[in-house]
Amino acid sequence: MIELPPLPYAKDALAPHISAETLSVHHGKHHKAYVDTTNKLIAGTEFEKLKLEEIIKRTASGKEHKKLFNNAAQIWNHTFYWHSMAPKGGGKPKGKLADQINVDFGSFEKFHEQFHTAGVGQFGSGWVWLVFKDGKLKIEATSNADNPLAHGETALLCSDVWEHAYYIDYQNRRPDYLKSFLDDLCNWSFAEENFATARAQSKAA
Structure with missing residues (x-):
């Protein structure tokens, strides 16, 4: 059960x-x-x-x-x-994840922009993810219940963009909700732990 x-x-x-x-x-x-x-x-x-x-x-x-x-x-x-969220979250990641974001996205600011754009642009219900696969980070938006686990990818972080995740607090302002997720809630410690595990598994494979 x-x-x-x-x-x-x-x-x-x-x-x-x-x-x-x-x-x-x-x-x-x-x-x-x-x-x-x-x-x-x-x-x-x-x-x-x-x-x-x-x-x-x-x-x-x-x-x-x-x-x-x-x-x-x-x-x-x-x-x-x-x-993926924490009280007093947000800010920027540290260590190797921060380095990898700079390599794969060019800068944290470009990551922020791409993650926000992917979430805002997800039509209807779904999710936006930071994932690790084949040694690289990428951002993916999935519809409904779909997730990286179903495709052999490792999720590091995600935000829910189903309306029930934000409608009480933001009504239809999904962009504002996603900005707040990134700036004020994002749990980078959780993402860093997931990234460390994913890198170790990748090296061991």
Whole structure:
């Protein structure tokens, strides 16, 4: 059985950039609904005892298990998103991740611009990710529940651009929400840890 992961901070910890009301609805209702639906779908099936990541990988292609993939992937996406933010976040990354951003994007400012543009430009519901693959960083926007895990890529950071992630606080102003994510919320320590792990795995392969 898959459980709803707790938020890594208090519901009011990201205010005023993301309100306690938003986190209460987003985590307590949307995220929980994906967990509840996934558990119903896997009950008595070959997926029942698998870890969440394995369920996602096994159901990522084809239409047979599309509903299960959508719900399982959304559990993983949301959990990753919560950790991609931190109270008093934002600023710039440090160390090797900062160096890699300068190499692959030209500067942090160019990364900031490209990440923001990708998120704003994602039509409808979806996500914007900083990923690591084949020794390089890149920015990807995915629709609905799709994520880098389903494509053999390593996610370092993400922002949710489904409307329920920001509508209470920003209404339809997605650009303002994404700017606040980058400037005030982005958890670079989390991204740096993911990058260090990804580089170590890449060298060991």
